[in-house]
Amino acid sequence: xxxxxxxxxxxxxxxxxxxxxxxxxxxxxxxxxxxxxxxxxxxxxxxxxxxxxxxxxxxxxxxxxxxxxxxxxxxxxxxxxxxxxxxxxxxxxxxxxxxxxxxxxxxxxxxxxxxxxxxxxxxxxxxxxxxxxxxxxxxxxxxxxxxxxxxxxxxxxxxxxxxxxxxxxxxxx
Amino acid sequence: xxxxxxxxxxxxxxxxxxxxxxxxxxxxxxxxxxxxxxxxxxxxxxxxxxxxxxxxxxxxxxxxxxxxxxxxxxxxxxxxxxxxxxxxxxxxxxxxxxxxxxxxxxxxxxxxxxxxxxxxxxxxxxxxxxxxxxxxxxxxxxxxxxxxxxxxxxxxxxxxxxxx
Numbered sequence: 001x002x003x004x005x006x007x008x009x010x011x012x013x014x015x016x017x018x019x020x021x022x023x024x025x026x027x028x029x030x031x032x033x034x035x036x037x038x039x040x041x042x043x044x045x046x047x048x049x050x051x052x053x054x055x056x057x058x059x060x061x062x063x064x065x066x067x068x069x070x071x072x073x074x075x076x077x078x079x080x081x082x083x084x085x086x087x088x089x090x091x092x093x094x095x096x097x098x099x100x101x102x103x104x105x106x107x108x109x110x111x112x113x114x115x116x117x118x119x120x121x122x123x124x125x126x127x128x129x130x131x132x133x134x135x136x137x138x139x140x141x142x143x144x145x146x147x148x149x150x151x152x153x154x155x156x157x158x159x160x161x162x163x164x165x166x167x168x169x170x171x172x173x
Numbered sequence: 174x175x176x177x178x179x180x181x182x183x184x185x186x187x188x189x190x191x192x193x194x195x196x197x198x199x200x201x202x203x204x205x206x207x208x209x210x211x212x213x214x215x216x217x218x219x220x221x222x223x224x225x226x227x228x229x230x231x232x233x234x235x236x237x238x239x240x241x242x243x244x245x246x247x248x249x250x251x252x253x254x255x256x257x258x259x260x261x262x263x264x265x266x267x268x269x270x271x272x273x274x275x276x277x278x279x280x281x282x283x284x285x286x287x288x289x290x291x292x293x294x295x296x297x298x299x300x301x302x303x304x305x306x307x308x309x310x311x312x313x314x315x316x317x318x319x320x321x322x323x324x325x326x327x328x329x330x331x332x333x334x335x336x337x
Contacts (some may be wrong), residue, residue: 006237013241020217021263024209025270027328028314029265030207035290047216054221054231054238082285095293138296144294159324161335 005056013054019064020046023071029077035142036092042074092141098138102150112139123147185226191313192218195208195243210263211308264313271309274302274322284311286315295319 023046024032032043046067053063081088096108098119109119119137122145128134132151138146218239225235253260254335270291281288291309294317300306305325308319 005235009234009237010241013238014245015247016217017214017242017249020213021210024213025263025265029209029311029313030284030286032212032315035315043212043216047213047220050217051220051224051238055224055234081317082282082287088287095296136296138293140293140297141290142293142297144297146293146299148296148299148301156328157324158326158328158332161328161332 008056009054012056012060014052015060016053016063020050020068023067027071027075028078031074037143038091042070045070057152085102095141097136098139098145099131099134099147101136102132102134104131119145181226184228184232188222188225188233188235188239189304192222192239199243199247209265210246210249219243260336267310267312267318269308269310270317271303271306271319273308274304274306276303280311283301286311291317 028050031039032046049063049066049070052058053060076089077087081091086163096112098105098109098112098114104116109115115129123129123134126145126147128149129145133149134147135150136148140146203331221235221242224230225232245316249263253263268284269277270280270284270286271277276288276291281291291303295301295303295306295309298317298319300319300321303309305321306319308320312318
């Protein structure tokens with residue numbers, strides 16, 4: 001292994017780093033790994049092509065083109081699902097309500113291939129003990145469970161205090 | 174057939190210890206600022222090793238590649254901690270998406286964000302109505318931050334004077 005090849009490796013690694021920095025910056029903060037399983041897969045694809053480039057198994061040009069094509073498709077996808085309801089529904093999972101007004105929605109739970117144990121485990125992780133405290137629990141498109149508490153189960157807010165300000169400004173919900 | 178099992182054990186061990194040492198030296202501070210990029214860097218690094226394990230590239234070349242990525246990443250995070258213009262260049266800036274209970278449409282458009290996305294991101298934070306929100310931002314990490322308006326904030330100790 002001569003020193004030139006090592007230098008070239010370092011150069012290619014630096015180039016790949018800055019090129020991916022540019023790609024990630026252009027794609028935006030929610031397109032890489034943050035939102036859906038597919039964003040994660042795209043991030044993994046981008047990460048997975050670089051070793052061949054850095055070690056010189058493929059030319060820089062080939063690597064750049066592969067990365068660019070993936071990035072452009074992902075950008076087109078994100079733009080199209082922003083613009084069109086149809087494409088958004090086609091490419092992303094809609095939220096599923098699994099608890100409504102304290103009642104567990106067994107059908108929806110089954111459709112998401114979840115059982116009651118898993119649901120209660122998620123609820124406990126948010127400090128919720130019983131389903132009746134929950135106004136709405138939803139399995140969101142990023143695969144996480146959101147929990148909205150019933151009005152009586154919410155922590156006390158400033159507007160709930162019996163002060164003179166809060167009495168006049170209290171909002172109906 | 175030569176399976177080279179001993180070679181695999183040596184190369185995997187050497188690379189493991191080398192990676193452990195470099196990550197320790199680089200320090201946690203170098204992670205956690207350019208978050209999307211941190212994530213990609215982690216993936217790049219993970220990708221550099223298998224070629225060395227299977228002896229497709231010499232071990233020094235793997236060490237140089239890994240060292241370079243870590244070094245460049247440390248330099249870039251250092252530069253962006255020191256210089257605001259550089260930080261702005263390297264990181265997607267935060268964007269206000271709710272102001273005084275209203276969605277800020279043009280900023281949603283900048284991020285190609287549907288209003289439904291804000292709704293479910295709010296639900297994940299236990300927030301039901303935009304009207305309870307003073308400001309919500311899409312932070313550089315890609316997450317939604319929520320500042321509630323004063324009436325909807327949880328009671329703080331300073332508010333207990335109202336009970337007296």
